Amino acid sequence: xxxxxxxxxxxxxxxxxxxxxxxxxxxxxxHGIDGSYQAIDVAPENFAAFVKTLQANGYRGxxxxxxxxxxxxxxxxxxxxxxxxxxxxxxxxxxxxxxxGGNTDAxxxxxxxxxxxxxxxxxxxxxxxxxxxxSRAVIHAxxxxxxxxxxxxNRTLARAIELRDRFxxxxxxxxxAATDELLGDAGLLVNTTALGMHGNEGLSAxxxxxxxxxxxxxxxxxxxxxxxxxxxxxxxxxxxxxxxMLLHQAVPGFEHWFGVRPQVTAELRAIIVxxxxxxx
Ligand code: ATR
Numbered sequence: 001x002x003x004x005x006x007x008x009x010x011x012x013x014x015x016x017x018x019x020x021x022x023x024x025x026x027x028x029x030x031h032g033i034d035g036s037y038q039a040i041d042v043a044p045e046n047f048a049a050f051v052k053t054l055q056a057n058g059y060r061g062x063x064x065x066x067x068x069x070x071x072x073x074x075x076x077x078x079x080x081x082x083x084x085x086x087x088x089x090x091x092x093x094x095x096x097x098x099x100x101g102g103n104t105d106a107x108x109x110x111x112x113x114x115x116x117x118x119x120x121x122x123x124x125x126x127x128x129x130x131x132x133x134x135s136r137a138v139i140h141a142x143x144x145x146x147x148x149x150x151x152x153x154n155r156t157l158a159r160a161i162e163l164r165d166r167f168x169x170x171x172x173x174x175x176x177a178a179t180d181e182l183l184g185d186a187g188l189l190v191n192t193t194a195l196g197m198h199g200n201e202g203l204s205a206x207x208x209x210x211x212x213x214x215x216x217x218x219x220x221x222x223x224x225x226x227x228x229x230x231x232x233x234x235x236x237x238x239x240x241x242x243x244x245m246l247l248h249q250a251v252p253g254f255e256h257w258f259g260v261r262p263q264v265t266a267e268l269r270a271i272i273v274x275x276x277x278x279x280x
Pocket of ligand 1: 129130131132133134135154155156157159192193194195204
């Protein structure tokens, strides 16, 4: 029988690395809500059954992470515009008995830059490194905010072309060899690849080639200062780390499940940073 506690979850496979329980746990305590947010490991073959029994199990919704984002996209009754355009769902909730799927990664990306580099969307052409799932969310955010010249650079050119075709006007596709030339007049450089993640070496773009007013951001947040951000800082460019995107993408889900729009505060950031430290 469903109890009075408001229940939400994050599911992935694996899911134990997820920081989402810490984020939502902090907000639940902060707002004195009788709620829970659990990490649930679900193998791909069990994911559809898991989704079908959510309501019966008393869940108001939850987050979906790798490898279930595309499966969730296919299973929901309705999708928000961001999920539709990105092709993946990371947030589930119920409305009038129907299951909705949304994608809050683009919101998280834009809100992080709004916090730390206000005015970013008017800063000029954007160069986006990578053409995977994370890149789709970033490109959606850039288009939503009116960035008119979005340049996707990817090791596998065909994947960049696929995204260019998906997002249309204002988006161009390039191989790695074009990177240096594309940086010369760019106002924003975004890394969406795992390059520079802990244990994953390499820099695929040199911030030294960017103009002085350029902003550099990385969606990777382990380590908080990636080699790309370190090089940009050495070049005295404005840098924004990826942790704020993680924190901000959690906001709309919490509001759906628990009825309060939570804040991304310095206190929350410090809690998650402290949790990252042993892994650096
Ligand atoms: P995500 O959903 O996190 O974006 P993904 O879909 O696996 O993950 O995409 C990973 C991105 O990082 C891709 O753009 C990938 O380039 P390819 O499309 O050529 O595979 C990029 N990437 C990963 N490792 C890389 C490397 N060593 N050098 C250059 N690009 C790399």
